[in-house]
Amino acid sequence: MASRSYGQYCGVTTAVERVGERWALLIVRDLLVGPRRYTDLKQGLPKIPTNILSTRLKELQEGGVVRRVPIPRCGLVYELTEYGRELEPIVLALGRWGFQQMGDPGEGDIVTADSLTMALRTAYRVDVGGSMPETTYELAVGLVTLGARVAGGALQVWQIAPAAPPVGGALPDVEPDVRIAAGPAIRRVISGELSPDDAIAGGHVHVVDGDPALLARFAATFHIEPGERAA
Numbered sequence: 001m002a003s004r005s006y007g008q009y010c011g012v013t014t015a016v017e018r019v020g021e022r023w024a025l026l027i028v029r030d031l032l033v034g035p036r037r038y039t040d041l042k043q044g045l046p047k048i049p050t051n052i053l054s055t056r057l058k059e060l061q062e063g064g065v066v067r068r069v070p071i072p073r074c075g076l077v078y079e080l081t082e083y084g085r086e087l088e089p090i091v092l093a094l095g096r097w098g099f100q101q102m103g104d105p106g107e108g109d110i111v112t113a114d115s116l117t118m119a120l121r122t123a124y125r126v127d128v129g130g131s132m133p134e135t136t137y138e139l140a141v142g143l144v145t146l147g148a149r150v151a152g153g154a155l156q157v158w159q160i161a162p163a164a165p166p167v168g169g170a171l172p173d174v175e176p177d178v179r180i181a182a183g184p185a186i187r188r189v190i191s192g193e194l195s196p197d198d199a200i201a202g203g204h205v206h207v208v209d210g211d212p213a214l215l216a217r218f219a220a221t222f223h224i225e226p227g228e229r230a231a
Contacts, residue, residue, distance in 0.1 A: 018063035023048050024056050025091065028080070030114040031066065032088050035079035040165045044112045060084070074167050095122035099191070099224050105184050113144045113159040120148055123190050123222040124155045137218055138176035140208075141186060147176065150221055178210030180218065189219050191226060 004021075006013045019025055023045065030036060030044050042053060057078060060066035065084035071077050080087075095118060120139075130153030137148045138160070145161040149172065158164065158171055185204035188194035196215040199205040207215055 018065060019060070019087065021056060021059065023052060024060060025094070027053075027056055027060065028065065028084065028087055029091055029118050030112075031078060031080045031084070032091060033114045033117045034165070035069075035071065035077040035167045036165060037074065037077050037167065040167070041078065044114050046110070071167055077167050091118070092122050095119065096224055099123070099187075100226055102187060111141050111144055113146065113162065113164070116141055116144050116146055117157045117159065120146065120157055120222055121155065123224050124150075125221055125223055126153050126155075128223070129153050129155060129221050132217060132221060135178075135214065135217060135221075136174050136176045137214075138179040139186075139218075140179070140181045141183065147172065147174070149174065176210065178214040178218070179208040180215060181206040181208050189215075190222050191224055192219075193226075195219075 005017065019028060026045055026048075027041060030041060036044070038053070038057075041057075042048065042050065045053070057066060061068065064081055065087070066078050067081050068076050068078055099119075099122065116139075129150040132150060134151040135149070137150075139146050139148060140161075143162065145159075147158045147160055149156045156172070159168060160171065164171065182189070182199075182205040185194060185199060189196060189199050189205060194202075194204065196205070196212075196219050200207065200212055200215065205215065
């Protein structure tokens with residue numbers, strides 16, 4: 001656990017002592033996507049000092065949130081324990097809460113494959129996805145490209161570019177129904193501030209391949225209303 005104690009006998013206090021230190025929840029966020037080597041975590045969090053990353057990983061292991069395990073052909077990787085995976089709905093709820101105040105990116109702000117993956121999982125509407133035909137999207141935001149398949153209400157997301165970490169396994173062999181290229185304005189499409197038609201007309205989002213009407217399906221499937229409470 002973190003060396004600092006708040007000196008209170010409270011469940012919230014215990015939670016904060018385990019995952020409330022700077023960078024800890026972002027490490028958890030990335031591990032919710034999948035197991036990662038130390039170098040993968042450092043690459044996904046480029047501004048974290050190496051000594052802080054090592055310290056946080058040690059604290060998360062001591063708190064029973066993360067464990068270090070060997071994987072063939074990959075060496076030692078970090079993964080969430082069963083206890084750590086219980087943080088997923090909490091992280092998704094925090095993502096929905098924070099999404100409402102994101103605004104436009106600041107200078108130097110980046111999008112990583114893991115952060116975009118969790119953004120899609122945060123915005124995914126299972127009720128809408130379950131009513132839609134099976135659809136596979138390819139979404140490029142800056143240098144990051146993801147695949148996302150919605151089938152029978154289930155969401156699967158995988159990393160296409162940059163090259164996925166070797167612990168991620170083989171990419172699904174499926175052709176996307178639509179390829180979408182976007183910048184920060186994709187946030188406005190997900191929030192409903194910018195309609196799919198206006199996003200295309202204004203050059204904020206480009207349908208590179210496939211039916212442009214599928215952008216409206218994407219916007220309905222991945223959507224966060226301003227002021228919406230997490231389910």
